[in-house]
Amino acid sequence: MQKLLLLGDEAIAQGAIDAGMSGIYAYPGTPSTEITEYVQHSREAKQKGIHCSWSTNEKTAMEAALGMSYAGKRAMVCMKHVGLNVAADPFVNSSITGANGGIIVVVADDPSMHSSQNEQDSRFFGKFAMIPILEPVNQQEAYDMVAYGFNLSEKYKVPVLMRITTRMAHSRAGVARSASLNQNEMSLPSDLRQFVLLPAIARRRYKLLLNNQDAFEKEAETSAFNRYIDGSNKKLGIITTGIAFNYLMENYPDRVVPYPVLKIGQYPLPRNMVEKLCKECDEILLLEEGYPIVEEMLRGYLDNSLKIKGRLDGCIPRDGELNPNIVAVALGMEDTKGLDVPALVTARPPALCAGCPHIDSYVALNEALSTLPAGRVFSDIGCYTLGALEPFQAINSCVDMGASIPMAVGAADAGLIPAVAVIGDSTFTHSGITGLIDAVQSNSPITVLILDNGTTGMTGGQESAAQGRIEALCKACGVEEEHIHVLRPLRKFHEENTEILMKELAYKGVSVIIPRRECIVAIDKRMREKEKARIAEQEA
Amino acid sequence: MKRDIILAGVGGQGILSIAAIIGTAALDMGLHLKQSEVHGMAQRGGDVSSNLRIADKEVASDLIPRGKADIVISVEPMEGLRYLPMLSADGWLITNSKPYVNIPNYPEIESVYSEVAKVHRHVILDAEKIAKDLGSSRAANVVILGAASDHLGIAFETFEKAIRTIFHKKGNAIVELNINALKAGRDFAAKNSIL
Numbered sequence: 001m002q003k004l005l006l007l008g009d010e011a012i013a014q015g016a017i018d019a020g021m022s023g024i025y026a027y028p029g030t031p032s033t034e035i036t037e038y039v040q041h042s043r044e045a046k047q048k049g050i051h052c053s054w055s056t057n058e059k060t061a062m063e064a065a066l067g068m069s070y071a072g073k074r075a076m077v078c079m080k081h082v083g084l085n086v087a088a089d090p091f092v093n094s095s096i097t098g099a100n101g102g103i104i105v106v107v108a109d110d111p112s113m114h115s116s117q118n119e120q121d122s123r124f125f126g127k128f129a130m131i132p133i134l135e136p137v138n139q140q141e142a143y144d145m146v147a148y149g150f151n152l153s154e155k156y157k158v159p160v161l162m163r164i165t166t167r168m169a170h171s172r173a174g175v176a177r178s179a180s181l182n183q184n185e186m187s188l189p190s191d192l193r194q195f196v197l198l199p200a201i202a203r204r205r206y207k208l209l210l211n212n213q214d215a216f217e218k219e220a221e222t223s224a225f226n227r228y229i230d231g232s233n234k235k236l237g238i239i240t241t242g243i244a245f246n247y248l249m250e251n252y253p254d255r256v257v258p259y260p261v262l263k264i265g266q267y268p269l270p271r272n273m274v275e276k277l278c279k280e281c282d283e284i285l286l287l288e289e290g291y292p293i294v295e296e297m298l299r300g301y302l303d304n305s306l307k308i309k310g311r312l313d314g315c316i317p318r319d320g321e322l323n324p325n326i327v328a329v330a331l332g333m334e335d336t337k338g339l340d341v342p343a344l345v346t347a348r349p350p351a352l353c354a355g356c357p358h359i360d361s362y363v364a365l366n367e368a369l370s371t372l373p374a375g376r377v378f379s380d381i382g383c384y385t386l387g388a389l390e391p392f393q394a395i396n397s398c399v400d401m402g403a404s405i406p407m408a409v410g411a412a413d414a415g416l417i418p419a420v421a422v423i424g425d426s427t428f429t430h431s432g433i434t435g436l437i438d439a440v441q442s443n444s445p446i447t448v449l450i451l452d453n454g455t456t457g458m459t460g461g462q463e464s465a466a467q468g469r470i471e472a473l474c475k476a477c478g479v480e481e482e483h484i485h486v487l488r489p490l491r492k493f494h495e496e497n498t499e500i501l502m503k504e505l506a507y508k509g510v511s512v513i514i515p516r517r518e519c520i521v522a523i524d525k526r527m528r529e530k531e532k533a534r535i536a537e538q539e540a
Numbered sequence: 541m542k543r544d545i546i547l548a549g550v551g552g553q554g555i556l557s558i559a560a561i562i563g564t565a566a567l568d569m570g571l572h573l574k575q576s577e578v579h580g581m582a583q584r585g586g587d588v589s590s591n592l593r594i595a596d597k598e599v600a601s602d603l604i605p606r607g608k609a610d611i612v613i614s615v616e617p618m619e620g621l622r623y624l625p626m627l628s629a630d631g632w633l634i635t636n637s638k639p640y641v642n643i644p645n646y647p648e649i650e651s652v653y654s655e656v657a658k659v660h661r662h663v664i665l666d667a668e669k670i671a672k673d674l675g676s677s678r679a680a681n682v683v684i685l686g687a688a689s690d691h692l693g694i695a696f697e698t699f700e701k702a703i704r705t706i707f708h709k710k711g712n713a714i715v716e717l718n719i720n721a722l723k724a725g726r727d728f729a730a731k732n733s734i735l
């Protein structure tokens with residue numbers, strides 16, 4: 001079969017379609033979004049009746065997948081790294097309940113924070129939950145690991161974490177497909193109380209998980225994804241995790257490394273392989289795409305047994321993603337570089353699109369707040385976060401999805417009145433609603449702007465769960481109807497909108513303002529899809 | 541054979557359309573390929589780049605080592621300059637001349653051009669104008685690809701075939717427009733390459 005040219009994300013999606021997956025659950029987040037989008041657009045997935053939907057947040061995605069696993073079928077959950085914080089409760093507990101049908105949790109980390117608030121390493125979470133972790137080195141492995149991971153998950157009845165990083169997720173390469181597997185039939189767990197984590201059952205299940213740790217390690221020891229490649233020069237031994245292996249190989253054009261190399265793609269760490277390397281070599285160099293997790297394990301707390309080089313001794317930068325040059329320098333090779341960037345080249349930060357509805361919302365909000373001291377606008381994550389930059393400088397916080405409303409409540413409790421929250425429609429349903437219920441409960445003097453552009457703009461325009469229901473949701477949370485206003489964020493309504501904002505800012509309770517106008521990129525996308533459908537119809 | 545290519549531009553300018561044509565042509569030749577793309581935040585009008593690597597043996601790294609790129613293809617002149625540290629000493633800078641001004645402090649365009657002129661091997665062309673003269677400025681990216689086509693280690697006919705493969709669904713007129721754009725870019729470069 002001809003190779004397909006696939007992004008790492010797409011390779012995982014195709015791998016899942018071919019490996020008998022019955023359902024995929026996700027909340028969008030760069031760099032994980034394209035996994036679910038690929039399944040969404042796959043004709044094969046449709047023919048196979050694979051369930052594919054965006055969940056309201058990562059936690060509900062994880063829980064829905066767990067339900068599918070309970071019913072005996074193979075399920076995948078996808079999210080970006082910070083999404084795993086949101087899904088942490090079901091994720092960690094799922095290692096105790098275990099699985100029935102295979103379950104793979106794919107988490108895409110973003111070292112160097114290309115599109116994220118932090119660069120946390122999801123392997124920590126996998127280790128914390130004590131489940132097997134897979135980390136592909138290239139797109140082919142990403143594809144192959146899915147079928148392997150489902151089998152591993154079903155063999156031990158435990159979820160498997162698959163961790164990728166930005167350069168794997170968003171890089172294309174040729175992928176060869178394997179034979180397509182059938183989906184599992186529905187079958188309930190043999191013990192119908194397996195998923196009932198009452199303390200007595202949980203203690204038993206936890207022991208089972210602990211007892212399985214040795215078996216997980218043995219699997220890693222024999223896994224094709226962990227390879228010990230011998231080298232004649234034992235002055236140095238190199239451990240690579242994930243795609244770091246590629247940066248190492250890049251520095252040896254004939255692809256032969258003079259030192260022994262341990263390539264890691266499956267955890268828990270294969271202890272015998274690590275031991276062999278450490279015994280045979282004078283020094284160990286750790287190349288990890290992410291936090292120095294393996295490095296910390298090898299160093300131990302006292303860090304006095306072995307000579308280890310890595311992120312913790314400054315041999316490699318402590319933060320950020322790796323690249324071939326960083327690895328070259330760590331190997332004592334010469335660094336390479338072309339001409340300097342000419343001094344006149346200036347930064348080009350991302351910005352709100354011309355014509356974006358958020359622009360009109362911020363212009364009105366800035367004017368409504370102009371008579372008050374600055375520093376009272378708590379915001380959230382989405383395109384509207386760009387309102388922090390010039391020319392708006394309209395917001396004072398962006399922490400995690402849903403933080404805006406509770407932070408405004410807390411600041412108002414401290415006396416910052418009025419406090420303002422600015423949140424997008426998708427973020428509102430993701431995790432803003434609970435904050436609004438808190439605000440109503442304490443009758444906080446806050447004004448909440450829910451910027452309703454009808455889509456999940458920042459991640460490329462996935463459908464938003466709130467579609468057309470925001471007022472109803474706010475009302476149901478207990479916000480008084482006369483303090484809920486829908487605005488048209490357009491320049492011609494600027495005065496009117498500013499006036500409503502000022503009036504509600506003066507109100508000593510919870511108000512919700514909903515500026516509503518569709519994202520212009522979403523309009524464009526809708527039009528193009530319509531045109532495509534029209535052409536397809538014509539052809540038919 | 542190997543070609544390490546940096547594609548540069550501003551989010552929304554469609555640099556991946558160039559990558560798709562080169563990628564299709566490379567696969568057609570049975571070459572190996574890795575192409576690292578930019579998705580996410582920077583696509584909102586920020587600077588974006590893509591690392592495209594083609595070779596007759598397996599490619600290791602998704603990222604090109606600094607100073608080792610054979611060519612920087614840029615759809616915007618200042619963005620091309622941003623990747624000079626990636627370019628090898630005898631590498632080519634092929635860039636559009638038309639600035640994309642979405643920042644208040646965009647430098648004086650003449651000084652941008654003089655920085656481009658300092659690059660040993662370069663081609664700078666007004667791709668929009670060339671494309672417009674052919675029928676539509678939307679083919680500008682293909683004009684730029686045409687100007688780079690002599691340096692990519694892939695036969696010109698293979699690029700033509702790739703364009704047919706990619707655009708055939710959009711009808712014959714679009715296919716012809718893009719093939720003419722590719723030719724116009726190549727012809728411009730042949731006449732105006734500064735060595």
Ligand SMILES: Cc1ncc(C[n+]2csc(CCOP(=O)(O)OP(=O)(O)O)c2C)c(N)n1
Nearest residue numbers: 029083381382383424425426427456457458
């Ligand atoms: C926990 C978590 N999940 C996902 C993301 C990725 N993400 C950032 S913004 C965003 C969507 C924002 O949509 P919306 O609130 O509607 O605002 P818009 O971008 O449309 O203005 C997503 C999914 C994240 N940063 N954190």
Ligand code: SF4
Nearest residue numbers: 353356383457519520
């Ligand atoms: S994508 Fe939509 S919401 Fe985001 S900045 Fe552009 S117009 Fe605004």
